Amino acid sequence: MPRFHLAQPLAVGQLVDLPPDVAHHVNVIRLEPGAPLTLFNGEGGEFAAVLHDVGKKRATAEVRAFDAREAELPYPVTLAQALPEGTKMDWIIEKAVELGVAAVQPLAARRCVVRLSKERAEKKMEHWQGVIVAASEQSGRNRLAALAEPLDLRDWLGQPPAGQRILLSPRASVSLADWTRAQPPQPVSLMVGPEGGFTDEEEALTLQHGALALSVGPRILRTETAALAVLAVLAASWGGM
Numbered sequence: 001m002p003r004f005h006l007a008q009p010l011a012v013g014q015l016v017d018l019p020p021d022v023a024h025h026v027n028v029i030r031l032e033p034g035a036p037l038t039l040f041n042g043e044g045g046e047f048a049a050v051l052h053d054v055g056k057k058r059a060t061a062e063v064r065a066f067d068a069r070e071a072e073l074p075y076p077v078t079l080a081q082a083l084p085e086g087t088k089m090d091w092i093i094e095k096a097v098e099l100g101v102a103a104v105q106p107l108a109a110r111r112c113v114v115r116l117s118k119e120r121a122e123k124k125m126e127h128w129q130g131v132i133v134a135a136s137e138q139s140g141r142n143r144l145a146a147l148a149e150p151l152d153l154r155d156w157l158g159q160p161p162a163g164q165r166i167l168l169s170p171r172a173s174v175s176l177a178d179w180t181r182a183q184p185p186q187p188v189s190l191m192v193g194p195e196g197g198f199t200d201e202e203e204a205l206t207l208q209h210g211a212l213a214l215s216v217g218p219r220i221l222r223t224e225t226a227a228l229a230v231l232a233v234l235a236a237s238w239g240g241m
Contacts, residue, residue, distance in 0.1 A: 002031065003038040003046075003137045005144070010039060010047050014063045023059040026051065037061055042136075042144040045069060071141045073240040075185040076102035078162045079227050082109040082194035083116070083150065088224045089124075090131050097135035097145050099231040100240060103162065104128070105189075106150040111196040121150050153202055157209040163187025165211035168226050169203060172213035176230060179214055180237035188234070192226045 004022045016039075018026065031037075033051050039061065040046040048065040079101045081092055093104055106128075108115070116124060125147065132145050166176070166188055191198075191211065198206070207213060216229055235241040 001036050001038050002026075002029065003040065003140070005133045005137055006039050006041050008041060010041050010063055012047070012063055012066055015052060016049075016061055016063065018059045018061055020057065023055075023057060026054060026059045027056065039063065040136075040142045042142070044142055046142050069142065071100075071139070072143055073100040073102070073235075075234070075238055075240070076163065076187045077231065077234065078103040078105060078187075078189040080105040080107050080156065080165075080189050080191045081227060082107045082153070082192060082198070082223065083112045083114040084194055084223045085113040089128065092224050092227060093128055093131050094135045095228050096231065097132050097141070098139040099228060099235070100141075101145050101231070103146040103148065104132070105148045105156060107156055107191075108150060108152045109194050109202060110199045112194045116150055125149065153198075154205065157206060161210065162189050165189045165191060165206070165209070166230075167191045167198070167203060167206050167211040167213045168193070168216060168230065169198075169213045170215060170220055171203075172215040174212075174214055176214040176216050176233050177237070179212070180234060185238040185240075190227055190230055192223055195223055 006016065006019065031051055033054060035051040037049045037051060038046050039049050045066055045068040047063045048067065049061040049063045052060040052062045079096050083089060083106055096104065129147055132147060136144055163186060168191060191206065216226065221229060
């Protein structure tokens with residue numbers, strides 16, 4: 001059944017105008033009046049609806065019922081991802097949302113190839129928000145992952161932590177798998193470096209701010225692989241999949 005995010009209040013019995021992009025999608029997949037839909041606004045739960053009217057550039061739906069179903073991890077995970085090159089960030093955010101992250105924090109680190117001006121950062125934020133919405137629609141999540149503005153690593157470390165900060169480092173002596181088996185489920189912030197990783201100085205600064213250095217095994221993972229591997233390990237140890 002098609003699922004669509006609507007950034008507006010929803011209530012049973014309501015007749016809603018679907019946003020232009022959703023109306024366009026309805027036309028593309030050739031849905032007709034009476035077709036069932038699932039709508040959600042990111043505030044929790046989802047609404048069963050039926051397509052009421054379809055035009056070339058507009059469509060309406062009637063909200064029929066509410067279901068409080070949730071698909072969130074029982075432990076909130078923040079992904080603090082150093083900006084990678086090219087379109088890798090799109091892929092990382094998409095897959096991380098599918099795997100349940102509660103928040104995404106883009107980071108600027110020393111070895112980041114990408115440097116975002118204020119104007120470019122605003123455009124990237126708008127684009128990444130669209131990636132989050134699409135991934136939530138596809139994966140059945142009814143809450144949108146929070147997207148924070150890109151920050152320099154030092155500035156982010158100066159903020160109150162959203163749970164235990166975990167620095168993924170090939171030099172760490174403790175493995176993530178061993179740590180999760182010995183710990184109860186809890187909020188965590190996963191720190192993933194850019195291509196080339198965090199510098200020694202950045203790792204030292206991170207540890208000074210209370211982060212825990214953990215490894216994900218003897219192999220060096222790409223920046224676009226690391227967070228997804230960690231999310232899988234957390235799910236295997238703490239549940240939520």
